[in-house]
Amino acid sequence: MRATPFFLAILSTMTPSLVIGQETTTYPPLPGETGTYPPTPPETPPPENVIQAILSGIGSGFLGTQNFPPIHHWPEEEGLAYENVTFTSEDGVSCSGWFIPAQGSDKIIIANHPRWFNRAGIPEYSEADARAPGSWWAVNFVPDYKILHDAGYNILAYDYRNHGLTDSTYAHTLGLLEAHDVAASLRYVRSREDTKHMKIGLFSRCVGANANLHASTLYPELFENVQAQVFAQPLTVRVRMSRIMEYAGISDDYSEAVSDSIRNTTGYGFADYELVPLAEHVQIPTFVFQVHDDFNTRPSDVQSVFDAIPIEDKKLYWIQGTNRRWHAYSWFQEHPEQVVDWFDRLMV
Template sequence: MADAQQMIKGLVGGMFTHPVRVPILHTPDEYGMAYEEVTFPSLDGTPLEAWWIPAPGSDKLIVANHPLPMSRYGFPSHLEPWKSMVPGGNDFEVNFLPEYKALHDAGYNVLTYDARNHGQSGDANGGIFTWGQFESRDVAGSLQFVKSRPDLAAMKVGLLSRCMGGNATYVAMTRYPELFADVRCMVNPQPVSLRVMAGQALGAMGLADRIDAMDREFKLITSFTIDQVSPIEYAKNCQVPTFITQVRDDVLTRPEDVQAIFDAIPVDDKKLFWIEGSTRRWDGYTYFPEHPEQLLEWFDKHMG
């Protein structure tokens, strides 16, 4: 019993609530893109570090964020110590730069930022990660930044909100709907509910019956229950055309959870694409960098 409790404490006190920062190993100039390092405040003042990648002559802008525990670059899970942190065979690099390159070459400006407590952005809230609750302020800050720059304010805006970034976007849509009035659409790879991911992790540890103990530990650290940070209720306030992608057999989640998030979105113009033939979550993050066709098709349809 004591060993099980220590395992739960380690799981919750580690990656589930305290993201490990990663180095930024690639920059846009390596892919032939001119860019500017910019910084802007989150809604609560936390400094966020970002890349502004302009596509001269274009009035279309994609604002991109990232999953836990990644950064605007991606995640160096081909290197230690990050390689050992991720289960399920996800021991290869996630690099978002080819995705930005595909968007840039298709005529899209890109603004991509590190969330609080990730990458090079500022510390906030004692360093804890809240599965979109506090991180929603970063989404709001990115949209406020767009409106604050005369060269960006009139652009058509689309969102590329990945995993945790997608969860945070749904929360922001609920709390700050006025900021999304001019957003044309969203692409949301791999949204997830913590109860489901925690259940999968506990099951792999032989502790499938200890979800209540995990929930208690999560609340002691964050003051939230695992169900309070679920994106499903927040997704009910998404009012933009949304394209969700997910590795169907991802060992870290279950298809019915992603289906429930998709079903909660109350718009008719939405799409769910299952990535087949893999159990690795990271394949959901490398899919568009390697196969950008559907990504570009969705943005072209709604921002053309």
């Protein structure tokens, strides 16, 4: 059986208060794209040998030895002064990042990036090599830091493990071990003479949001003076894998086998990656935004995480007009007001 771009993508990616999005923009198809998005499941399930190859590929996709893209944009492109910094997590991972100062400000945002990205964003891929099916265009995060800097915020943007210039480890755990890097970033901010008394906000996307949630459960003492957080597209591993199985035409009966495949690589199965139990402990005002029709997940997953947050000062915003996951990562540049207003209101 010849591997299609979608199957190649599968093997390479093994990855109360309510405001409804009102975007009127309809994002056009990408130039030259040939696939159908969301993918059309096959009329009949694939043969057992193909299913087993997919299950094995899912587990292999969590190996930390994958080479994700290098840093490809720099703060000077937006006229930002910065300092190259490093700090070390509790389990010995050396994290690399940028500190971007805002003169006279006593507020700092720590940026936690998505999987496959780094602090600078992600370069363009081919359609067949897309990190997430349907999303392969370049995203540059440096303009995000310019927006936040000009709004009066210092920035710490860094690469968590297995990404950018930070150390590699044995596996990608989609937030579990990456939580130690989030904790290290908070300790680092409190260790610098020029930042240790600053008000802290967190801007965390995808696995960065997952890691943020895991860290706040593992290290609650580090979050005591975090005043606001923004999550873009937190993603439950079980739900993401169920979508991959659906589009591949694989029965839910293989769900436990998928969990075992991931556990064989990372040491953790589906139950360890659940986000709702973590959200139940959140005590920080939280703004969540998500592409509503993102076919890599289900709206109910993000809604359940949001609903589990037990405080009143929270907000959920649905981005409409697209089903491509990457559009959430450029949304802030297109519509910065909501995020900036969230931080401005809370970090006073």
